[in-house]
Amino acid sequence: NDTLVTKQQTLPIPPLLEDKNPAPNKAEFEITARDGTMEFFEGIITNTRGYNGNFLGPVIRVRTGEEVSVKVTNELDESTTLHWHGLEVDGENDGGPHNEIKPGETWNPMFTINQPAATLWYHPHQMHKTGKQVYEGMAGLFYIEDEVSDSLKIPKEYGVNDVPLIIQDRRFDGDGQLDYELGMKDSIVGFEGHTILVNGAVNPFVEAPQGMMRLRILNGSNGRIYNLKFSNGQEFYQIASDGGFLEKPVRMDSLTVGSGERAEILVDFSKVAMGETVELQDQGISFMSFVVNQASDKVYSIPEKLTTIEKIDERKATTKREFNFQGTGSSVSINGVQMDMDRIDEEVNLGSTEIWEVGNFTGQTHPFHAHGVQFQILDRNGNPPPDNEAGWKDTFLVKPGENVRVIATFKHEGIFMYHCHILEHEDAGMMGQFLVE
Ligand code: C2O
Ligand code: CU
Ligand code: CU
DSSP, X not given: OTTSOBOOOBOOOXXXXXXXXXXXXXXXXXXEEEEEEEEXXXXXXXXXXXXXXXXXXXXXXXXXTOEEEEEEEEOSSSOBOOEEETOOOOGGGSOOTTSOBOTTOEEOOEEEOOSOSXXXXXXXXXXXXXXXXXXXXXXXXXXXXXXXXXXXXXXXXBTTTEEXXXXXXXXXXXXXXXOOOOOHHHHHHOOOOSEEEETTEESOEEEEESSEEEEEEEEOXXXXXXXXXXXXXXXXXXXXXXXXXXXXXXXXXXXEEOTTOEEEEEEEOTTSOTTOEEEEEETTEEEEEEEEEEOOSSOOOOOSOOOOOOOOOGGGOOEEEEEEEEOOGGGOEETTBOOOTXXXXXXXXXXXXXXXXXXXXXXXXXXXXXXXXXXXXXXETTBOOOGGGSSEEXXXXXXXXXXXXXXXXXXXXEEEEEXXXXXXXXXXXXXXXXXXX
C-alpha cells in the first residue's frame, strides 16, 4: 500500500516478564489479553491486540524443574484461550480450545517444567478464532533455560546478542488497519500478507556486534512459509529446533521455517565491515537489517557439541497411527474428518511410545503440529531427516505426496490437539483430538 509510509525504527525487543514469586524453583506470572493500538506507519493508528501491551506479548522465561503458575486474564470482548505451543504439560494446562477464558475471567494454569532448554511460544487457540486473534497481535515467546543452556559458550545477553525475531506477515487496508478479510486464495492456501513484521515492526533495523549473534526465530505467521537468507549470502549455524538444542550446530546458508516452527541460529558478523548493513531476506526480499556498528567485546566460536539427545528406540513403539492431510478450502480435514470438540479421535496410553505417520494428499505443504509432546523425526519418505531436523520437533512441514514418520513418548495426560498450523486450515477444521490416559 503506497499511501502508508513505513516508520524508520529499531527492532522492538519484547520485555522479559517479571516473575512475581521470589521463591527459588517457583515462578508466577501475570498475563492480560487486551486491545491496543500501534503506529506501524507514520501518523497512522492501527487497532491491535496483545498481551500486557499493544501487540505481541512479553517473553516468559523459566527454568527446567521450575514450578510455574500463570494468571491469564481476558480483557477482550470475546472468549480466548492461551496455549503453550511446544510445552509438555497436562491437557488441563495446555490452553487448547477446551480451556476457554470468557471475557473478564482469569485462568490459572500450573505446571512444572520438565523438558530441556528451548524457545517455545504462546498464542490463543479459541475454536474458529485462532487465526484472527493471532493475526491481531496475540502471541509471545516462552523461553526455557537449563544447565546446558547455562554452560554453553554462546551469546546470552537478552536483546543484545541473543535476540528474538518473531516473523509475521500482515496485510493493511487503505486506512492502515489490519486486514483479515479472507479471500478465496487465503482460505485455500492460508493467509499471505504483503508486509512482513518483525517483533511488530515493519522493516526494522538492529544494531549488531561485529561478531557472533544468536537469533531465536519464530515463524509466528498464520500460514506463510519463509525461506530465510542473509543478503551477503553468508553462512550461519542452526543450533536449536522447536524443542531445544540440536546435538551439533548445523551449517547452512538458507533456512526454511513453516508457520509455528522455531529455529535458533548463530550468525557471525565478524567479516562484515564496520558500518555495513546486512539484510535478512525471504526469497530475496529484505524485511529487516543488521547494522554492524559495535565492536564485539567477546569472541565466540561455534561450539563443537551442544547437547545429547537420546534417540527414542523405534522398537519401543507400541502403536502406529496414520494422519493424512486431505481436502482443500473449507473441506480441509485430517483422515477425512474435521474437528469436533465432542469427539476424541485417538486414544493414547499414558507413558507409551508411538510412531505417527503423517501423509499429505493435498496439493500444498502443511505444517503438522501436536500439543503436549515433542517428536523425533524418524524419516521423510524413508530417508533420514536433514541434520537441522534431527532434534526435538513439535511442528514439521509435510510436502504434497510426502510421508513423514515421527516418534514420541506421551508423558502427559489429558485432551490434546493435533492440527495443521496454517491457522486458516486449523480454524476450518484441519484438526483432531487425542486423549492420553
Ligand atoms: Cu501453535 Cu495448536 O498450536
Ligand atoms: Cu501447540
Ligand atoms: Cu494446512
